Amino acid sequence: MNAQEAYNKMRHWFTLPGAVLGQTDDGFCAYRGINEHGDHDKLSNVRCAVGCLIPNDLYSPYMDSGEQGDGMQAGQLLDYYPDVRKLFDDDLAMEFVQKAQTRHDDSSTVDQFIEKLDRLADDYGLMTHAT
Numbered sequence: 001m002n003a004q005e006a007y008n009k010m011r012h013w014f015t016l017p018g019a020v021l022g023q024t025d026d027g028f029c030a031y032r033g034i035n036e037h038g039d040h041d042k043l044s045n046v047r048c049a050v051g052c053l054i055p056n057d058l059y060s061p062y063m064d065s066g067e068q069g070d071g072m073q074a075g076q077l078l079d080y081y082p083d084v085r086k087l088f089d090d091d092l093a094m095e096f097v098q099k100a101q102t103r104h105d106d107s108s109t110v111d112q113f114i115e116k117l118d119r120l121a122d123d124y125g126l127m128t129h130a131t
Contacts, residue, residue, distance in 0.1 A: 022048030049104035
């Protein structure tokens with residue numbers, strides 16, 4: 001996918017009814033949310049900006065278990081999981097996705113993230129859905 005497609009998918013995911021930021025209780029990013037057993041669940045509807053782009057068949061709970069227990073950063077994820085890297089058409093798409101993830105991690109609400117995502121998309125010259 002290119003940067004425009006990544007933006008469209010992220011924005012769609014986070015404008016669905018009941019959307020929440022993919023973060024753990026201690027504020028760390030989670031590619032997938034935690035189930036009732038305390039495990040990251042590939043079928044969870046709770047996802048971060050990058051997590052909503054990763055198909056279930058490519059997701060691994062190891063993505064959410066970094067050295068400090070806070071998961072891999074988006075750049076590390078693309079380095080360690082070549083099949084995830086292949087999802088993106090070019091370096092520009094990967095750069096956009098990593099910056100979008102930073103906006104996600106720095107947001108406290110879904111609305112705040114969507115605003116930041118729209119501004120980022122605008123900076124990249126993408127067609128935005130901002131009203």
